Amino acid sequence: MKLAVIGAGVAGLAAAHRLRQTEPSIETVVWEKSRGVGGRAATRRVNGAVFDHGAQYIKGATPAIERLLRDELAHDTLVDIARPVWTFNAANQIAPGDPNQNAEPKWTYSDGLTRLAKELAQGLDIRLQTRVHHLAYRGHAYHLLDEQGSTLATVDAVLLTPPAPQTQAIIAASELPPLAQTTLVHELAKAAYRPCLTLTLGYHQPLRDRPFYALVNTDKQHPVSWLAYEQLKPGRATNSQQVLIGQMAPDWSHDHFEDELPALTTHIAELVSTLLDEDLRAPAWSDRQKWRYALPDSGADFQVLNAAQPNLFFAGDYTAGRGRVHQAIEQGWRVAQVIAHHAR
Ligand SMILES: Cc1cc2nc3c(=O)[nH]c(=O)nc-3n(C[C@H](O)[C@H](O)[C@H](O)COP(=O)(O)OP(=O)(O)OC[C@H]3O[C@@H](n4cnc5c(N)ncnc54)[C@H](O)[C@@H]3O)c2cc1C
Known part of the structure; x- marks a missing residue:
């Protein structure tokens, strides 16, 4: 069987990685529109600082995920962020977080969370910078087509792993039996995502030492939903800089999605200064990531789709039904099992 996996986020990579181990006769090629692997488990480098501007860490891992991280994949740079997450509210009041939540490991990699995707990608055939625009199902084969309508590949089976709205756009533009197409478009529409503007602020001066690694807004009334000190990830190279990651609340992100970087930086640095009661209004640099489909608020049914x-x-x-790295990996494993069953 020839299989095309669309998307080299952790779900697509986990599926391809598992199939490579269990079903070596399946010829799998992964197609990814961006320049690297990892999707929303993304790491970036600016001015010698390495930072995770998508997912921050893996928490609440099941035993199978723990085995993957600690035994199966290379784990020389796997680290637990020991310092706790504290909370804040709309009035900028900071308080210690839940001790039970903070007792769990928060796994990341000293060289960036994207290391996980790079490990899963080992040995896979991955075509980067190639966007699959739509599919055409003709004579029991699937043709993968780009925006110009040129055929990228012809395969027996396709696994789609982009966020539901992007998958829905591919399906809606495809040549498929009408009943199946309608069912799929309808089911995929059930998964609604919230946006997240992420602003990274870099400072050359030392920042005040804090008893927490990050702060989470628990009353959901603050424009900032998450603020983290990236250099507190063990072993993280920040080129002697202090790096703050600010994730903005969904409504705020929606309203400011198209703001220019200088205006965003001024606005968010002001909010952060007030929250921390420390003058952080003049970062040396800033970097912005626009996540249009950051986290799903509702899911679509695996069985109906498949x-x-x-x-x-x-x-x-x-x-x-939830935006978590380890759950996306488990969905990749789950669909790999379904694909293996069909291939036999
Ligand atoms: C700001 C933010 C913070 C988060 N924080 C955490 C956290 O702390 N902990 C946690 O566990 N999770 C967190 N998450 C959620 C986590 O990142 C996601 O749930 C998980 O990474 C989703 O993986 P995925 O493979 O399902 O999708 P994705 O990572 O979105 O992968 C889909 C891939 O498909 C590619 N693609 C899309 N369209 C096409 C196309 N037409 N052709 C080819 N390729 C295509 C994309 O480029 C992408 O690489 C966070 C997410 C965001 C955005």
Whole structure:
């Protein structure tokens, strides 16, 4: 069987990685629109500082995920962020977080969370910078087509792993039996995502030492939803800089999505200064990431999607109904099992 996996986020990579181990006769190629692997488990480098501007860490891992991280994949740079997460509210009052939550490990990699995707990608055939625009199902084969309508590949089966709205756009533009297409578009529409503007602020001066690694807004009434000190990730190279990651609340992100970087930086640095009661209004540099589809608020049904059309498969955080790296990996494993069953 020839399989095309669309998307090299952790769900697509986990599926391809698992199939490579269990079903070596399946010829798998992963197609990814961006320049690197990892999707929303993303790491960036600016001015010699390494920072995770998407997912921050893996917490609440199941035993199977713990085994993957600690035994199966290379783990020389795997680290637990020991310092706790504290909370804040709309009035900028900071308080210690839940001790039970903080007792759990928060896994990341000293060289960036994207290391996880790079490890899963080992040995896979991955075509980067190639966007699959739509599919055409003709004579029991799937043609993968780009925006110009040129065929990228012809395969027996396809696994789609982009966020549901992007998957829905691919399906809506595809040539598929009408009933299956309608079912899929309808089911995928059930998964709604919230946006997240992420601003990274870099400082050359030392910042005040704090008893926490990050702050989370628990009353959901503050424009900032998350603020983290990236240099507190063990072993993280920041080129002697202090790096703050600010994730903005969904409504605020929506209203300011198209703001220019200088205006955003002034606005957010002011909010952060007030929150921390420390003058952080003049960062040396800043960097912005616009996540239009950051986290799913609702999911789509795995069974409905994967039964609608022969050899057309779906997985991602939205089939788990929650935006978590480890759950996206588990969805990748789950769909790998379904694909293996069909291939036999
Ligand atoms: C700001 C932010 C903070 C987060 N914090 C955490 C956290 O602390 N802990 C946690 O566990 N989770 C967190 N998450 C959620 C976590 O990152 C996601 O749930 C998980 O990474 C989703 O993986 P995925 O493979 O399902 O999707 P994605 O990572 O979105 O992968 C989909 C891939 O498909 C590619 N693609 C899309 N369209 C096409 C196309 N047409 N052709 C080819 N390729 C395509 C994309 O480029 C992408 O690489 C966070 C997410 C964000 C955005």
